[in-house]
Amino acid sequence: MSPLQSKVLLVDDEPSVRRALHATLSALGFDIEEASGGEQAVSFVRTERYDAVLLDINMPGMGGIEACRAIRRLFPGLPILMLTVRDNEDDKIEALDAGADDYVTKPFHVGELMARVRAAVRRSQATQDDYNAVITIGDIELDPERRLVRKSGNIIHLTPKEFDLLRFLMWHAGKPLTHARLLTSVWGSEYGKEFEYLRTFVHQLRTKLEDNPSRPEYIVTDSHIGYRFRDATQKGLGS
Amino acid sequence: MVGAVAGAAATLLLSYCAFRLHFNLPTTGFIDLLVVVLTALRFGFWEATGSSLVAIGCLDYFFVTPILTFHVADPQNWVALASFEITALIVSRLSVQAQRQMQQAILQRCNAEKLYQLSRSILLLNRQEPPGPQIANLIKKIIEVDAVAIFDSALVRLDTAGTCTKEDEELARNTYFRNTNHDDLELYKWQRVLRLGSTPIGAIVLCGFYLAPLLVDAIASLAGAALERARSFDKETRAEAARQTEQLRTTVLDGLAHAFKTPLTVILTCTSGLLEMKTLSPAQAELVELIDQHSTRLDAAATHLLRMAQLESAEIRLRREQVAIFPVIGEILGKCSAQLWGHSVQVCCANKDLAVSGDRELLAMTITELVVNAAKYSSADSPITVSAEERENYVVISVHNEGSVIAFKDRELIFERFYRSSATKYRASGSGIGLSFAKKTAEAHQGNIWVNSATETGTTFFLSLSANRKEGT
Numbered sequence: 001m002s003p004l005q006s007k008v009l010l011v012d013d014e015p016s017v018r019r020a021l022h023a024t025l026s027a028l029g030f031d032i033e034e035a036s037g038g039e040q041a042v043s044f045v046r047t048e049r050y051d052a053v054l055l056d057i058n059m060p061g062m063g064g065i066e067a068c069r070a071i072r073r074l075f076p077g078l079p080i081l082m083l084t085v086r087d088n089e090d091d092k093i094e095a096l097d098a099g100a101d102d103y104v105t106k107p108f109h110v111g112e113l114m115a116r117v118r119a120a121v122r123r124s125q126a127t128q129d130d131y132n133a134v135i136t137i138g139d140i141e142l143d144p145e146r147r148l149v150r151k152s153g154n155i156i157h158l159t160p161k162e163f164d165l166l167r168f169l170m171w172h173a174g175k176p177l178t179h180a181r182l183l184t185s186v187w188g189s190e191y192g193k194e195f196e197y198l199r200t201f202v203h204q205l206r207t208k209l210e211d212n213p214s215r216p217e218y219i220v221t222d223s224h225i226g227y228r229f230r231d232a233t234q235k236g237l238g239s
Numbered sequence: 240m241v242g243a244v245a246g247a248a249a250t251l252l253l254s255y256c257a258f259r260l261h262f263n264l265p266t267t268g269f270i271d272l273l274v275v276v277l278t279a280l281r282f283g284f285w286e287a288t289g290s291s292l293v294a295i296g297c298l299d300y301f302f303v304t305p306i307l308t309f310h311v312a313d314p315q316n317w318v319a320l321a322s323f324e325i326t327a328l329i330v331s332r333l334s335v336q337a338q339r340q341m342q343q344a345i346l347q348r349c350n351a352e353k354l355y356q357l358s359r360s361i362l363l364l365n366r367q368e369p370p371g372p373q374i375a376n377l378i379k380k381i382i383e384v385d386a387v388a389i390f391d392s393a394l395v396r397l398d399t400a401g402t403c404t405k406e407d408e409e410l411a412r413n414t415y416f417r418n419t420n421h422d423d424l425e426l427y428k429w430q431r432v433l434r435l436g437s438t439p440i441g442a443i444v445l446c447g448f449y450l451a452p453l454l455v456d457a458i459a460s461l462a463g464a465a466l467e468r469a470r471s472f473d474k475e476t477r478a479e480a481a482r483q484t485e486q487l488r489t490t491v492l493d494g495l496a497h498a499f500k501t502p503l504t505v506i507l508t509c510t511s512g513l514l515e516m517k518t519l520s521p522a523q524a525e526l527v528e529l530i531d532q533h534s535t536r537l538d539a540a541a542t543h544l545l546r547m548a549q550l551e552s553a554e555i556r557l558r559r560e561q562v563a564i565f566p567v568i569g570e571i572l573g574k575c576s577a578q579l580w581g582h583s584v585q586v587c588c589a590n591k592d593l594a595v596s597g598d599r600e601l602l603a604m605t606i607t608e609l610v611v612n613a614a615k616y617s618s619a620d621s622p623i624t625v626s627a628e629e630r631e632n633y634v635v636i637s638v639h640n641e642g643s644v645i646a647f648k649d650r651e652l653i654f655e656r657f658y659r660s661s662a663t664k665y666r667a668s669g670s671g672i673g674l675s676f677a678k679k680t681a682e683a684h685q686g687n688i689w690v691n692s693a694t695e696t697g698t699t700f701f702l703s704l705s706a707n708r709k710e711g712t
Contacts, residue, residue: 020505024512058497085500089558107504107538109511109531214563214592223599224558 006121007031007049011041011067012056012083017106021054024110030117038062042070045078051121052079054113055100057091065091065098072099079120081113089224096178096225103176119174119231135170137232140209140218142170149209156208161186165201166209169219174231176222202227242282246290250274254297264302268323271298272330279331280338287331294327295320350454357381357458361465370469371398374462382458384447389433389462390415391441393470407444415442422452431459435467492549499541506534536577546604547676557598557683564593564627564634571607572625579614579623582640587626595634595704597684602704605680608673609638609700616698618642633686633703641697650690654678677702 008030012018015036022032033048035041039062041055053071057064068080082095082103092103101120104113135142141150147163149156158166165186169177179198183191191197206213218230250271257267271294279287299309303316311317360377364370371394375387379400386401388411397408407428414421414430418439421430427448433441443462445455510531513519519527565588572584595602606625613623617640624639645653654674674688681688686704 014501016505017501017508020508020512024508024515027512027516085497085504106500107507107534110508110515111511114515214594215566221560223560 006051006117007033008117009033009035009041009044009048009050009053011035011038011054011059011064013037013059014056017056025114028110028114030114038064038067038070041067042074045071045074050078052081052117052124054081054083054117057082057084057095065094068095068098068100077124079117079124081116081120083108092176092225093178093180096176097180101175123172123175135167135173137170137173137230138218140170142167151209158205158208162201162205162208166205169227169229173229176225176228178226182226242278242286243289246274246278246282246286247293249278250290250294251297254294254301258301264298264319267302268298268319272323272327275327276330276334279334284331284335287335288328291324291327291331295324298323350451353381353383354454354457354461358461361461364465364469366469366472369394369396369398370466371396372400374398374465375400378445378458378462382445382447382450382454384445384450385427386444386446388444389441389466390443391466393440393466401446403446407446411442411444414444415439422455429455431455433459433463433466435463440470441466488549492545496541496545499545500538503534503538503541507531507538510534532577539574543604543607547672550601550676550679557601559596560599561594562597562599562602564588564595564636565591567599567603568606568625568627568636571603571610575607575611578611581620582614582617583622584610585622585624587624588628590627590629593627593629593634593706595684595706597704598680601680601683605677605702606636606638608677609636609702612673612700613638613640613698616640616643629706630703632706634706636702636704637699639697639699643698644694645690645692645698650692653690654688 006029008025010018010021010025010032011034012021013036018034018036022034026032033044033050035044037059041053042062044050045053055064055068055071059067062070064082064084068082071078071080076099079101080099082092082100083106084091084095084103085106095103101123102116104116132144134144139152142148143150144167147160149158149163149166165182168182168186179195180192183194183198187194187197202219203213206216206219209218210216219227220230222228253270253274254267257270262270271291275287275291275294278290296309299311299316299320300307303311303313303320305312311320357377360381361374364373369391371389371391375389375398378384378387384401386399386403386407388397388399388403388407390397390411392415397411399408410428410430414432418432419430420432423429427446427450429445429447429450429452431443431445432439433443440463443459445458510527513527514524514531565586568586568588572579572586610623610625617623621641625636626639627634627636629635654677678688681702681704684704686702688700688702690698690700692698
């Protein structure tokens with residue numbers, strides 16, 4: 001999609017960061033609107049339609065995580081990217097659990113930020129009907145209706161739970177998924193802390209799907225946070 | 240004996256008075272019975288029995304016909320005298336029993352009151368002072384024992400109150416180490432192990448002749464609970480202090496992180512944005528790229544320093560996962576290429592699947608520190624070698640460089656915080672916390688770090704970590 005169509009709400013309490021990002025992203029074709037805090041951001045999304053929200057985590061008043069929860073309640077499908085100064089995994093997990101789609105640690109390169117925004121917008125535009133559509137990422141093809149997985153054309157035999165986990169990961173390709181989210185979504189709401197369990201299943205999937213399971217290319221670990229399936233547009237893995 | 244004589248004398252006197260006043264046999268019999276009961280209450284059963292026998296004699300002598308002899312003519316009088324004696328014996332027995340029970344009840348009530356007072360006072364112990372002396376003094380004062388000795392195993396201290404001897408102190412210590420209770424009824428010494436559940440936490444020795452086992456047990460339980468309460472409070476205070484320090488450190492470091500990262504975010508957003516726009520002339524692009532590169536470097540250095548400062552002052556909490564060594568070394572060399580000052584790096588790792596269970600981030604930072612140090616201190620254009628191999632149950636990672644020998648006296652000291660060898664401190668920049676951080680990381684992984692250095696062989700840093708061959712997660 002063309003970035004011209006992307007209207008992005010930028011929420012940060014630091015005026016210089018807003019100024020720099022506004023100038024840069026506008027020049028690169030994004031339509032940027034600014035908010036200086038969580039409350040303002042929530043009131044903006046109520047009245048205006050945005051394609052994505054860039055939300056700083058640490059802000060006085062209504063913080064980024066609280067704002068993320070509020071926006072998510074209003075618009076379940078609106079992509080939210082968190083910006084964080086501290087490279088703190090707990091903050092990131094909390095943000096992802098609050099409904100954020102992704103996070104970027106400050107300072108960042110604009111190219112990386114744009115790629116993340118575009119990926120999140122693209123994911124959000126895939127409709128629910130597509131949940132049964134065949135997903136192909138790199139060499140791996142997953143057919144949800146026939147419950148079939150192929151790698152380079154060869155059928156890979158997966159157990160029902162392995163299939164469900166892979167389907168969830170591939171459906172959210174490019175998006176970091178916390179351990180707790182994976183467990184509750186694939187195993188059920190009574191799960192959430194059985195990290196070892198999840199680790200075993202991911203290990204089995206890697207053994208079946210990856211060329212070198214100790215250096216995975218598809219199911220990558222987001223250290224201390226969770227897992228993410230490589231994005232379909234990732235270099236070397238054209239979809 | 241005194242009681243018996245007094246009882247007998249009173250009976251004799253009253254009988255004689257009754258005789259002189261011309262009382263009859265039944266009236267005098269009741270008066271004598273009263274004296275017997277009073278003797279029983281005052282002196283005890285056997286004294287009362289003596290009085291009753293004297294009373295029989297008096298009644299027989301003064302009131303049974305023929306009077307003023309001990310002869311009994313009428314058999315009915317035998318029955319009367321026998322009835323008197325039996326009644327006197329039964330009544331005195333019952334009186335004595337009732338009195339004894341009453342005394343016991345009073346003693347128990349008194350003990351209960353003392354225990355209640357002790358427990359209340361123990362709740363009000365001064366938390367700034369050690370608990371042992373306070374508990375010992377309270378027991379001495381409230382229970383009114385002769386001596387108290389308390390051994391506290393956690394503080395390894397002995398506290399006494401009253402007339403405690405060296406022997407009593409030794410006894411308290413031994414009671415704890417032998418873990419057995421003992422009552423010495425001859426010397427009136429009571430030894431109890433103080434426990435929390437089934438765990439011994441100390442011992443107490445009490446000296447006092449009127450103590451009872453139940454009372455001693457109750458005192459020991461109270462003393463044990465008080466010691467444990469003081470310990471928990473102490474632990475809580477220390478945890479609270481640690482928490483506050485941790486909070487302060489986090490706040491200061493967060494503030495510093497914000498102060499560094501916000502300007503860097505603005506600079507990097509501008510430079511990377513300018514480069515993305517692709518509208519700059521080649522000369523402008525090169526300059527912007529230079530700003531971009533050096534801001535990125537500054538960011539990496541700030542992150543590294545802040546992270547190390549954070550870890551240095553805190554207990555390292557590992558986030559363990561399977562870390563494959565070979566890929567990590569590759570990543571590190573890629574990231575720190577700008578800090579290698581043109582030195583070539585050779586990686587020797589025969590087993591590419593070599594893995595350890597550890598904290599990926601900390602291990603990467605530690606290896607980075609060793610590699611960057613090697614680059615800083617090695618002679619110009621000499622190569623650096625990074626090796627990883629398995630030795631018995633350990634994975635040993637070594638970083639070798641040539642030049643700048645570390646003096647023997649410095650080989651331990653360089654791992655101390657802020658120590659910089661006098662030979663190198665003006666030669667290369669450094670914060671003085673890198674190697675102390677590396678040592679802390681190695682220890683947190685149950686590993687070790689050391690250095691070999693000689694002019695002929697060069698300098699090699701070794702980092703050993705417990706081995707694990709599982710695949711990465």
